[in-house]
Amino acid sequence: MHELGITENIVGIVGEAAKGRRVTRVTLEVGKLSGVMSDAIAFCFDVVAKGTALEGASLEILEIDGRACCEACGLEFETESLFDPCRCGSYRLRRIRGEELIVKSIEMAEAA
Amino acid sequence: MCGHCGCGDETAATVLNLQTGKETAIKRNEREHDHPNAHGHFHDHSHDHDHGHQHVHTEGSPRRRSHAHDPGAAAPAGEILTLEARILAKNDAVAEKNRAWFKGREILALNLMSAPGAGKTTLLERTIRDLKDELRLYVVEGDQATANDGERIRAAGAPAVQVNTGSGCHLDADMVARGLRELKPAPGSTVMIENVGNLVCPALFDLGERAKVVILSVTEGDDKPLKYPHMFKAAAMMVMSKMDLLPYVDFDAERALANALQVNPSIASLRLSARTGEGLGAWYGWLRQELAEVRALAFS
Numbered sequence: 001m002h003e004l005g006i007t008e009n010i011v012g013i014v015g016e017a018a019k020g021r022r023v024t025r026v027t028l029e030v031g032k033l034s035g036v037m038s039d040a041i042a043f044c045f046d047v048v049a050k051g052t053a054l055e056g057a058s059l060e061i062l063e064i065d066g067r068a069c070c071e072a073c074g075l076e077f078e079t080e081s082l083f084d085p086c087r088c089g090s091y092r093l094r095r096i097r098g099e100e101l102i103v104k105s106i107e108m109a110e111a112a
Numbered sequence: 113m114c115g116h117c118g119c120g121d122e123t124a125a126t127v128l129n130l131q132t133g134k135e136t137a138i139k140r141n142e143r144e145h146d147h148p149n150a151h152g153h154f155h156d157h158s159h160d161h162d163h164g165h166q167h168v169h170t171e172g173s174p175r176r177r178s179h180a181h182d183p184g185a186a187a188p189a190g191e192i193l194t195l196e197a198r199i200l201a202k203n204d205a206v207a208e209k210n211r212a213w214f215k216g217r218e219i220l221a222l223n224l225m226s227a228p229g230a231g232k233t234t235l236l237e238r239t240i241r242d243l244k245d246e247l248r249l250y251v252v253e254g255d256q257a258t259a260n261d262g263e264r265i266r267a268a269g270a271p272a273v274q275v276n277t278g279s280g281c282h283l284d285a286d287m288v289a290r291g292l293r294e295l296k297p298a299p300g301s302t303v304m305i306e307n308v309g310n311l312v313c314p315a316l317f318d319l320g321e322r323a324k325v326v327i328l329s330v331t332e333g334d335d336k337p338l339k340y341p342h343m344f345k346a347a348a349m350m351v352m353s354k355m356d357l358l359p360y361v362d363f364d365a366e367r368a369l370a371n372a373l374q375v376n377p378s379i380a381s382l383r384l385s386a387r388t389g390e391g392l393g394a395w396y397g398w399l400r401q402e403l404a405e406v407r408a409l410a411f412s
Binding site: 018028101 | 199
């Protein structure tokens, strides 16, 4: 349940960027291979945001599909797991997408 | 709030210096203040935008919800700020500081991780006793609570600090930095960071170590690498422990290794028993080799 610590990081990053303004929406990108559960972040978010500039903000999580590139044959393909091989049988894969853990944007109630 | 590991209560993390008995609390706001320069990472990430998205929407508290989504609401002056900020940037920045600190002192730092009870502390105790004339070993002990493991390490003969993570289910780079401040490992030494027993959360947090070592005991299932792929993907070395118990369990070491290689084709592996001493020579050989490489790289 590292999602609590992750959520604290999110609230910290957003709080700094907002510079005292009230935040109404937070948009995250969470890769499906990142090892972090979107639902668990959503679960923690309201609790962690309480008493901060983010209190009451809505949370939007964009889940990013996994994509890998095979280092043996060069094939690029969608993947949902960390251990499925390439069609050619190789397990030497480079993940090119799906490991994102990013605060993409925030929306604030009033302009700076 | 978390039925999994107890995350969420407000228990503070602490660092206990087992040499002096001094205990320091790690307060959250203090931790944020400690690395003021680690923040400005808002634009350091780029990626393409042609990927498939799935949207998970959750609402804020009910009190706010109607306001935030009422199309007729006033306040159209909302400003959207693009951050593209890596969520773990702060931890990773502190981890890089730790890594540079280790490198400058030619210290080998290893992050030992496993499920609870796989034998991390027992392996460390045995290693400390067997190599006391050869390696200068220091230990950062991570547990949610108690100084039991730190005391065991001290009794085995190595300086140790106990980091109690309180509600936290893993060590982070800042906890290790604070532990090192108390531990003060000597140049050229080896620092073993024994993470909280957990095969999930510690995998995501870089501590500044040279390598992650995952310990898998034969009393666990040989399918653990597939069940907890992030951990085995992050590790450079898999130690299969309690090999003396192999005749009594259904664990298939070959299958465990094949599963680990499926997740991480580069992972090295060893089999040992800290109780009988079987296989420890190879473990010590690996430590010596890692230490030699740290020394060779110190001025690179």
